[in-house]
Amino acid sequence: MNTEGRRRHAERVREGMREAILDAVEALVRDRGWQETRMADVADAAEVSRQTVYQLFGSREELAQQYVLREADRFLGTVESAVAVHADDPYAAVEAALDAFLTGAADNLMVKAILSGDDLLPLVTTQGLPVIEMARERLIAVIGVHWPFLDAGDVRLFAETVARLAISHATVATGDAAHDISRVLRPFITQVFDGSQR
Template identity: 40%
Template sequence: MRASYDSGRQRIIQGALDIAADEVATHGWHGLQVQTVAIRLGVSRQTIYNTFTNRRGLAQALVLQLTDHFLNGVDQALAGSDDVFEQWRAAVLYTLDTAATNPLLKSILTADGRDELLPLLTTDAEPVISAARGKLADAVITVRPDVSPEDARDAAETATRLAISHVVLPLHPSAHVANHIAMLVTRFLGDKASSWHVS
């Protein structure tokens, strides 16, 4: 009975997120209405509120889902090489290029969604950064077992914050940014690994 309830709730969550993503991509954040999501999903508005608390909760769930999609792609990019520089270059390049073409993320980063959605990627981005940091740190340790978990997390968090800043305010070509961040990570890990061996 419990399994059936959980399965039904998960279908509501995913269905609502899919519809909300379509609404935001099509009409922008201000065009997204909880009532519209409920109608399209075939449930009551209260069901949506019970699931996400409010529209901000729905927005955060959208951002986290988008992050999961990004991280799956990042995992694939990291798996394409066993060289740290090439791994991080590919991962950052994937992130920047995907952000530039993803309609939902475009809406988040435009004026239409800035006031309410952008903080989820900046001042309130702890869940996003934590998720990225964990996966990227694991990838570092897999390739470089000589690097301590703490140093791997520091490198992953710094690179994640840098990548997000370039997504929010793109000033340079993606390839240049990817090379720059990969170089910083590689140098940091190299220096820290050397210090670790000496100690």
């Protein structure tokens, strides 16, 4: 195996260990919650050394952040699919995307842990910038695929606003949030699409 082949192999092994560790976090959060989970517990569940967990994630806080980001990434995949199905109607696309995100959140183990008072909550609220940034960039990308003619500034503002609203409603669910948020955003969507046609 040449140097490039060894490097790629090492990256695959490293990524496999990261996923195994995040899977272990998921199982431990389900069984006991994040507050009661120690790094040694994660290492044991992933069948790696505690040193390996620290080498790959740095700290308990960073491990929690990466777990939250992975779960958010899964939600965003369903959002992208919902937008694609309704790409011919931006209002329906927004409502379907919000519904997909909020429905996924309601059924998600991580969100349930957050709502039960686990100490993951700051990672989507006061320390939630990485999650918001990831959601914003994914939304910008999916909007660009389906509506490339829209103004970049409008798209960025919309994506940031929707990401923040969706995350807020996911952590404190009330009523038909997808419909309510879509209704509030409708005038902006109309303005952006009308402006793009000039």
